[in-house]
Amino acid sequence: MADTTDIDTLLQECRAHGLKATENLRAVLAALAEGVRAEGMRHPDVEELRRAVEARGHRIALASVYRIVAQLTRVGIVETHHFETGKSRYELAKGQTHDHLVDIDTGDILDFHDAAMDEIEERVAARLGYRIVRRRVELYAVRMEPRATLPITVDGGEGEAN
Ligand SMILES: [Zn+2]
Numbered sequence: 001m002a003d004t005t006d007i008d009t010l011l012q013e014c015r016a017h018g019l020k021a022t023e024n025l026r027a028v029l030a031a032l033a034e035g036v037r038a039e040g041m042r043h044p045d046v047e048e049l050r051r052a053v054e055a056r057g058h059r060i061a062l063a064s065v066y067r068i069v070a071q072l073t074r075v076g077i078v079e080t081h082h083f084e085t086g087k088s089r090y091e092l093a094k095g096q097t098h099d100h101l102v103d104i105d106t107g108d109i110l111d112f113h114d115a116a117m118d119e120i121e122e123r124v125a126a127r128l129g130y131r132i133v134r135r136r137v138e139l140y141a142v143r144m145e146p147r148a149t150l151p152i153t154v155d156g157g158e159g160e161a162n
Contacts, residue, residue, distance in 0.1 A: 005033035005092065010077060017075035027058040028068045032078065032092050043100075043109045045087040083109065083138060099137035 010029045011021045031052035035041040050065045069090050072078035079093045101110040125132045
């Protein structure tokens with residue numbers, strides 16, 4: 001699993017898996033690595049990835065982007081996500097595993113990790129007689145309205161007491 005965004009290290013890993021280190025491959029890796037650092041571009045679909053590659057001054061056919069992300073996914077350098085939003089989305093497979101929250105209004109995808117959730121999942125699996133080897137948690141959510149804009153009930157009927 002790649003736990004780096006360094007292009008030369010990633011290319012080395014590609015070669016170790018028998019992939020040819022073409023200019024296209026380098027450009028796609030660079031765009032993905034840049035996405036890791038840029039909020040909002042962490043999980044591009046194939047068209048967004050192509051635009052990111054071309055924004056770096058490298059012309060590439062959409063079919064080539066498809067082929068490269070498929071190869072990178074096969075060797076475990078890229079993770080392909082199939083969120084309910086439709087299109088496949090890609091990100092570099094990183095050492096730190098994380099879960100995703102999808103904003104169903106905007107399509108934004110947020111990475112998060114909560115050790116308490118891991119613990120609960122492990123406990124549940126163990127109770128059922130299993131050990132978790134892979135997990136995939138996707139939360140589909142809408143942004144909460146700021147408290148200040150919620151209607152204020154005069155008779156206290158909102159049931160806030162916990
Ligand atoms: Zn992610």
